[in-house]
Amino acid sequence: MPQRAKPSGPSMDAELTARTLEEAALELIERDGVLSGLNLREVADLAGVNRGLVYHYFGSRRDLLRSALRRNARERSTHIRIRDRATPFGERVRQVLKGSIRHSSSVRLAALLQLDGDTRIRMMPERDRTQDVLRRDQEEGAVAAGADTVAMHAVMVALAQGYVLTRNRLAKEFGVGVRELDERVTDLVAHALSGLDGPSAARAGASGAAPGDGPARETAPAARP
Numbered sequence: 001m002p003q004r005a006k007p008s009g010p011s012m013d014a015e016l017t018a019r020t021l022e023e024a025a026l027e028l029i030e031r032d033g034v035l036s037g038l039n040l041r042e043v044a045d046l047a048g049v050n051r052g053l054v055y056h057y058f059g060s061r062r063d064l065l066r067s068a069l070r071r072n073a074r075e076r077s078t079h080i081r082i083r084d085r086a087t088p089f090g091e092r093v094r095q096v097l098k099g100s101i102r103h104s105s106s107v108r109l110a111a112l113l114q115l116d117g118d119t120r121i122r123m124m125p126e127r128d129r130t131q132d133v134l135r136r137d138q139e140e141g142a143v144a145a146g147a148d149t150v151a152m153h154a155v156m157v158a159l160a161q162g163y164v165l166t167r168n169r170l171a172k173e174f175g176v177g178v179r180e181l182d183e184r185v186t187d188l189v190a191h192a193l194s195g196l197d198g199p200s201a202a203r204a205g206a207s208g209a210a211p212g213d214g215p216a217r218e219t220a221p222a223a224r225p
Helices: 014-032 040-047 052-058 061-077 089-102 104-115 127-139 149-174 178-196 199-207
Strands: none
Touching: 014 040, 014 052, 014 061, 040 052, 040 061, 052 061, 061 104, 089 104, 089 127, 089 149, 089 178, 104 149, 127 149, 149 178
């Protein structure tokens, strides 16, 4: 594996050095797998820095690994979003599930941190905002009135994370392609959860329009689950 270009000069500050080491560690994890261990000499060589800097900035192999995984999970989680517009719950879970599949490495890394007992990683990076979106779905009739938004949120996260972590093994054991299984699972999830649809979702289904269609309105940025 070629060595990264070595940063030098004033820009080679603590933050840049730490980030370079974390990126090198992640590259080696992607290549060799997390269970193979992390060779600090290889990390330093790939980052183009002295190996002593690994201990200086992180203290140990374990701390470097956790810091690298935490940064990666945090950055990639911003790509797993839900729409801000009113959406039936089954369709919303389908969207989150597809987004989690597209960024499956982020979900796997977050799971590793959770299993390692890292209390700083959050399973729901924007819990309060997503709860607001789900409550607005109810108010606008896309979701049945009285549905438990906390339970809905928990189901959304658990389905997405659980499926992403097992999809490759499941596809292999079923003897089907993983992309085919993805489509079958996301379609089934949307159908199975349609029982939580509200009146506007039912009307939209009858007319062929999507809930929330109509004149454009200004919305806040999309939320993450």
